[in-house]
Amino acid sequence: GRDIDLGASKGVVTRGNLSNPYLPEGGADLLVMAGVVAHDGNGSAVPIDAALMDEHVVDNFFAELLASAEESKDSKDYSRGEAAIADLFPTGTADAPLTYKGDISLFFSQLKTEQGGDIQMLAPGGGVNAGLASVTGFERAAADLGIITVQGGDIQAYTRDDFQVNSSRVFTISGGDILIWSAEGNIDAGKGAKTASATPPPQLRIDQNGNFVLDVSQSIAGSGIKGSNVALIAPTGEVNAGDAGIRAGGNLTIGADRVVGADNIQVGGISTGVPISNDGAAAAAATSAGNVGSEATSATASLSQNLAEAVRAAEELKNAFKPTFITAEVIGHGE
Numbered sequence: 001g002r003d004i005d006l007g008a009s010k011g012v013v014t015r016g017n018l019s020n021p022y023l024p025e026g027g028a029d030l031l032v033m034a035g036v037v038a039h040d041g042n043g044s045a046v047p048i049d050a051a052l053m054d055e056h057v058v059d060n061f062f063a064e065l066l067a068s069a070e071e072s073k074d075s076k077d078y079s080r081g082e083a084a085i086a087d088l089f090p091t092g093t094a095d096a097p098l099t100y101k102g103d104i105s106l107f108f109s110q111l112k113t114e115q116g117g118d119i120q121m122l123a124p125g126g127g128v129n130a131g132l133a134s135v136t137g138f139e140r141a142a143a144d145l146g147i148i149t150v151q152g153g154d155i156q157a158y159t160r161d162d163f164q165v166n167s168s169r170v171f172t173i174s175g176g177d178i179l180i181w182s183a184e185g186n187i188d189a190g191k192g193a194k195t196a197s198a199t200p201p202p203q204l205r206i207d208q209n210g211n212f213v214l215d216v217s218q219s220i221a222g223s224g225i226k227g228s229n230v231a232l233i234a235p236t237g238e239v240n241a242g243d244a245g246i247r248a249g250g251n252l253t254i255g256a257d258r259v260v261g262a263d264n265i266q267v268g269g270i271s272t273g274v275p276i277s278n279d280g281a282a283a284a285a286a287t288s289a290g291n292v293g294s295e296a297t298s299a300t301a302s303l304s305q306n307l308a309e310a311v312r313a314a315e316e317l318k319n320a321f322k323p324t325f326i327t328a329e330v331i332g333h334g335e
Contacts, residue, residue, distance in 0.1 A: 002102045003126070004034045006109035010144070016115025021204075027115035029153075031058060035102015035125040036089070046098060051088065058120060061088050062156040065181050069231040072255045073272045078235045085158070085183060089124040100125025100160070106168065107132050108140060112148045118176075119147060120156045127161035127185055131168025131192070143198035143220040145169070149176045155227065159183070162237075165190035165244065169223045177250075178227035186237040187256070189264075192223020192244040222247075229269075232256070241265050 006012070016027035038046040051057040061084055068081030092098035103126035111119050121128055130147055146169035147155055155170060155178045157163060162185035169192060172178060180187055202214040224244030225232070232239045232246070233255040239246075241261030246252070252265070254273035262275050 002035055003105065004032060004102070005105045006107065006111075007105075008108040011106065011110035011112065013110065013112045013114060014117050016117075018114055025115060027113045027117040027151075027153075029055075029118045029120070030111055030113060031055065031120045031122075032104055032111065033122040034104045035100045036122055038089070038092075038098040038100055040092070041097055049088070052122075057088070058122070062120065062158070062179060065156075065158065065233070066179050066231060069179070069181070069233050069253050069255060072233070073253060076255065078233070078255065081181065081233070082183075085124075102126045103129065103161075104159075105129045106145075106147070108145065110144055110146055110148065112146075112150065113153050114150045116151050116153050117149065118154045118156065119149060121147075121158070123157075123159040123161070125160055127159045127182070128157055128163045129166065130164065130170060131166040131190070133166050133191075141198040141220075142169070142196040142223075146171065146223075148173065148220070150174065152176050154178070155180075157181070159185060161185040163187045165192065165224060165242070167192040167223065167244075169196075169220070169244070170225045170227075171220070172227040173220075175228055177229040177231075178225065179231045180225075180233070182234040182237060184236055185234065186240065187232050187234050188240045189224040189242040189246050189261075190244045191242050194222050194224075194244065196223050197221045 012030060012032070014027035014030060017023040017025050033052065036052055037048050040046060064084035065081045068078055068084070071080060072078050089100060090098060102123060104121055104123050106129065108131070113119060131145055148169065149155060149172045151173070152175045153172065154176050155172055157180045159181070160183050163180050163182050165188060167190060170178060170180075198220045204212060204214060222244070224242065224246060226247040228248070229250040229252075230246065230248040231253040234257070235255060236257055238258035238260055239254050239256040241264040243264070245264040245266065247266045248271075249268045251269040252267045252271045252274065256273065259273065259275055265271070265274055267274070
């Protein structure tokens with residue numbers, strides 16, 4: 001089809017056994033696809049590839065994108081990922097082109113798995129918009145806005161165009177990695193408030209051992225992009241941390257033509273593709289200058305101490321000096 005627009009709806013949420021404790025623990029995965037049906041040069045729809053209906057094919061597709069992201073750390077070669085994209089979403093030939101068109105828009109809504117489960121998004125002919133540019137004047141808890149996995153679960157997205165977070169969030173809570181690949185666009189973490197927060201009431205659930213547990217894991221704090229290991233790939237575009245920021249508790253891989261807002265990127269593990277920010281360079285320069293000043297101060301203090309000791313030694317020598325007088329008496333003169 002074409003677009004998926006959740007507008008201001010309650011969104012799509014998988015809850016596991018939170019609503020019915022007699023069900024097994026564990027929520028379902030979400031696979032959201034927009035514009036995956038190709039159109040030929042006449043605008044006629046081409047029958048959808050049956051592979052897209054196979055979850056294992058989609059899992060393998062994202063596995064190839066992630067492997068390509070890892071391989072591109074040193075070489076900036078994205079050919080493995082591009083080959084996977086061409087296989088799943090062929091563009092035809094010059095004489096018989098195939099095109100795709102469709103966006104995924106949340107605006108004032110959510111995609112969420114509350115009890116495990118991955119979230120996967122495919123928009124081969126468009127982009128993803130995770131939220132409004134501004135939420136001023138609107139009332140909805142931060143926990144009900146954005147793309148979120150609560151109790152583990154990865155978030156994976158492939159778009160042709162931009163992936164924009166805006167004032168919302170793309171979070172994996174309690175573990176879970178994030179992979180976003182924008183083939184021809186940019187990835188923007190948005191301008192959401194870092195102070196945005198929500199703490200929903202605890203929920204009573206039954207764990208795998210049959211015990212009742214109070215679940216408080218849905219508390220949300222902040223905006224932007226936050227996960228365990230994060231890979232953001234925009235081979236021809238930019239990755240922008242924005243005001244909301246990008247946070248990785250583990251490793252962070254960025255593959256892009258440009259990186260904006262490096263001073264608003266936090267990494268707990270190893271970062272690749274993140275330039276040193278100007279603030280960081282200035283801080284390093286200030287530290288270096290401080291070290292030089294400290295060394296100069298130490299040298300001056302040492303010189304002053306040496307001079308003081310020399311003066312003290314001279315004073316002691318002067319005090320210890322006692323002059324000796326020789327008296328000569330003439331008794332007579334020779335003839």
